[in-house]
Amino acid sequence: MTGARSIEDLLRELAPQVLGTLLRRHGQFEGCEDAVQEAVLAAAVQWPREGVPDNPRGWLVTVASRRFIDQVRSDHARRERESATVAADVPPEDVPDTDDTLVLLFLCCHPTLTPASQTALTLRAVGGLTTAEIAHAFLVPEATMAARISRAKQRVKAAGSSFALPEGAEREERLRVVLHVLYLIFNEGYTASSGSELHRADLAREAIRLTRAVHAQLPGDGEVTGLLALMLLTDARREARTNAAGDLVPLAEQDRAKWDRLLIDEGTELVKASLAGPELGPYQLQAAIAATHADAATAELTDWRQVHALYLILDRIAPNPMVTLNRAIALAETMGPQAGLALLATLDDDGRMAGHHRLLSVRAHLLERAGDPAGAYEHYRRAAKATASLAEQRHLESRARRLRTPRP
Amino acid sequence: MQFLISMHINPAVLDALTDEEKAAIGDGHGAFIAALKESGELITTQALVDPSQAAVVTVRNGQPVVTDGPFLESKEYLGGFYLIDCENKERAIELAAQIPDTRIEGLGVEVRQVMFADGQLEA
Numbered sequence: 001m002t003g004a005r006s007i008e009d010l011l012r013e014l015a016p017q018v019l020g021t022l023l024r025r026h027g028q029f030e031g032c033e034d035a036v037q038e039a040v041l042a043a044a045v046q047w048p049r050e051g052v053p054d055n056p057r058g059w060l061v062t063v064a065s066r067r068f069i070d071q072v073r074s075d076h077a078r079r080e081r082e083s084a085t086v087a088a089d090v091p092p093e094d095v096p097d098t099d100d101t102l103v104l105l106f107l108c109c110h111p112t113l114t115p116a117s118q119t120a121l122t123l124r125a126v127g128g129l130t131t132a133e134i135a136h137a138f139l140v141p142e143a144t145m146a147a148r149i150s151r152a153k154q155r156v157k158a159a160g161s162s163f164a165l166p167e168g169a170e171r172e173e174r175l176r177v178v179l180h181v182l183y184l185i186f187n188e189g190y191t192a193s194s195g196s197e198l199h200r201a202d203l204a205r206e207a208i209r210l211t212r213a214v215h216a217q218l219p220g221d222g223e224v225t226g227l228l229a230l231m232l233l234t235d236a237r238r239e240a241r242t243n244a245a246g247d248l249v250p251l252a253e254q255d256r257a258k259w260d261r262l263l264i265d266e267g268t269e270l271v272k273a274s275l276a277g278p279e280l281g282p283y284q285l286q287a288a289i290a291a292t293h294a295d296a297a298t299a300e301l302t303d304w305r306q307v308h309a310l311y312l313i314l315d316r317i318a319p320n321p322m323v324t325l326n327r328a329i330a331l332a333e334t335m336g337p338q339a340g341l342a343l344l345a346t347l348d349d350d351g352r353m354a355g356h357h358r359l360l361s362v363r364a365h366l367l368e369r370a371g372d373p374a375g376a377y378e379h380y381r382r383a384a385k386a387t388a389s390l391a392e393q394r395h396l397e398s399r400a401r402r403l404r405t406p407r408p
Numbered sequence: 409m410q411f412l413i414s415m416h417i418n419p420a421v422l423d424a425l426t427d428e429e430k431a432a433i434g435d436g437h438g439a440f441i442a443a444l445k446e447s448g449e450l451i452t453t454q455a456l457v458d459p460s461q462a463a464v465v466t467v468r469n470g471q472p473v474v475t476d477g478p479f480l481e482s483k484e485y486l487g488g489f490y491l492i493d494c495e496n497k498e499r500a501i502e503l504a505a506q507i508p509d510t511r512i513e514g515l516g517v518e519v520r521q522v523m524f525a526d527g528q529l530e531a
Contacts, residue, residue: 114495117448139410139525140451140493148448388409388521 007047010056011040012209015128018060020100022068023163029107030153031071032064033125039064040128101126101213103165108152109178112159117152118181119188124149127206137203138188175218179227179283182211186231190238204235225274226284232267233290236260248395252299264294282318285310304333321353325362337370357386361396368403377403410451410493410522411500413507417487419458421514429512436508444492449503455488484516497521 015036022032039060053059108121120138123129129137135145166174189203211228218224240254249255271291274284289310296302311327324347332340344363347353364379380400384393422430444450462477478485490507494500500519509515 116493116495120448138493144448144451144493146448147445147450151446151448388523390524393523 004048007044007052010052011043012128012206014057014060015040016101016104016126017057017099018064019104019125020163021061022064023100025065026068027163028157029161029163030157031068033153035064035068035071036060037124037130038067041130044130099213099217101210102217103163105178105181105210105214106166106171106174107156107161107163109174109181110156110159110161111174111177112155113152115181115184117148117155118177119185120145120149121152121156122181122210123185123203123206126210129206133202175221176223178214179211179223182207182214183227183283185210186234190234204231204238207231208235220277222274222277222279223281223283225270225277226281226287229267229270229274229287230283230290232263232270233287233294236263236267236294242391246391247398248391250395251293254299256297259294264291267291268294280313280317282314285314285317289314302333304330308334321347321350322358325353325358328366329362332366332369337366340366341370355386357383357392357396360386364396364399368399373403409496409500410491410525411497412520412522413490413492413500413504414518414520415487415489415507415509416484416516416518417509418484418514420483421512425512433508433512440506440508443506444490444503449492449494451491451493453488453490456486459485491522 018039019032019036022036023029026032042063043056043060047053047056104126105122108125109118113121120134123134123137124131131146131149132142134149135142138145165171186204186207189205189207208228208231211224211231215221215224215228236259237251237254239260240256240258241249243249267287268291271284271287275288289307292303292306292310308327308330311323311330315323315327324343328340328343331343341363344359344366347359353359360379360383364376364383367373367379368376377400380396380403384396384400387393387396425433441450441453459478460476462479464475464477464479466473490503492500492503494503497519500521504510504517504519507517510517
């Protein structure tokens with residue numbers, strides 16, 4: 001069916017606008033969100049068959065309003081007549097073109113919710129995805145996802161959030177949560193945390209779309225720009241990241257001709273723009289690191305000094321063992337594997353990293369480069385056992401096999 | 409993240425429990441299931457028949473050989489499991505600790521992350 005994709009795109013774009021309109025009119029997040037979801041589902045069935053209405057947004061607002069009134073009516077059966085009057089009064093005209101995406105993101109990424117609930121609610125209320133689509137993307141039954149979304153909405157309601165942008169310091173703090181949720185959605189799509197599917201492209205694409213929307217609203221925020229750049233520069237490597245058999249290809253061995261130049265150019269421009277700003281945040285630095293890799297025509301030409309310097313700053317402003325781990329790789333490239341191994345040793349007492357597959361695999365890699373094949377073999381094997389990703393496990397096992405020398 | 413919480417039962421331990429204790433286990437599982445459903449963390453849960461009812465299947469020289477189970481002679485057997493989807497391993501362990509079996513000497517539950525899944529899972 002022609003246009004099925006464009007109808008889907010249109011619905012995803014309109015869903016947050018329609019929800020914003022309803023919320024301004026009725027002010028009940030839980031009920032309004034349900035009503036919009038039902039209207040979107042109705043449109044997904046009706047529009048491909050009967051054509052897209054002349055005013056799709058008005059259509060959705062009208063249908064969603066009617067559903068909302070129906071809900072209120074069944075909730076308060078005794079006041080049926082009164083509600084029917086309200087339903088008749090629903091103004092059919094559209095509201096002025098204000099973008100509610102940002103306000104909705106702040107609601108859905110409410111700090112009282114767990115990250116899993118924040119991502120699910122964001123994808124449904126702002127992304128316009130159906131519960132079934134979200135459940136499918138996260139590999140759980142629809143009933144599980146429906147319960148999670150319903151609970152999340154109750155919590156937002158209990159927290160007494162209003163449909164307005166938070167102010168001042170609170171706004172700054174909450175924006176960081178929003179960006180983190182978008183980052184989690186992207187990562188979930190880019191590298192499945194478990195399972196055999198390495199790419200769940202839809203989630204990554206959705207995260208980029210939503211981050212673009214935030215960037216359009218806050219073009220001057222360096223971290224928003226940095227996050228968008230980071231996503232684009234990472235997504236640019238998608239095609240090169242796996243081989244025909246579906247196995248992981250590490251950065252150093254990727255066919256750089258397969259990298260998406262358009263995404264790299266856009267991402268690089270964004271990094272430059274954000275670094276020119278007054279503040280420097282973790283997403284900007286990670287994007288700058290990704291841009292440095294993207295800038296190298298071959299792995300050998302990578303400017304590891306710059307990569308290391310950027311990780312050093314990142315480790316200072318946002319200390320995290322994963323950053324130290326990545327810095328060890330860059331350090332090994334500039335100062336030799338022993339220097340990298342010495343830095344890794346500082347992570348041994350960090351409870352968050354004990355037995356972590358990334359620590360084991362990086363150590364394996366550096367031991368291999370340091371001329372200790374037995375130690376490298378041992379660590380690749382342990383890393384393969386520790387990971388929950390099948391693709392990564394296959395990759396680590398193949399590294400171990402490569403080192404196994406036939407014994408006499 | 410998805411985790412399988414498997415419940416390892418010891419029939420001798422279960423037999424030694426009083427009726428009240430057995431009922432408390434059943435009620436505890438009921439409350440646990442209700443809470444998991446409400447939080448959107450339950451994928452599915454299943455309990456298995458007594459290990460004495462197991463059939464062990466092997467194929468030797470191309471011929472299936474079926475014997476009465478269980479496969480391993482042991483004091484503990486897999487009694488059932490919860491398949492959950494939650495934030496992280498810490499949360500999975502926190503949930504596992506709410507299972508009534510964990511409070512009974514001789515019974516225990518094991519938490520392991522899921523690595524691969526396929527097939528329909530609709531509640």
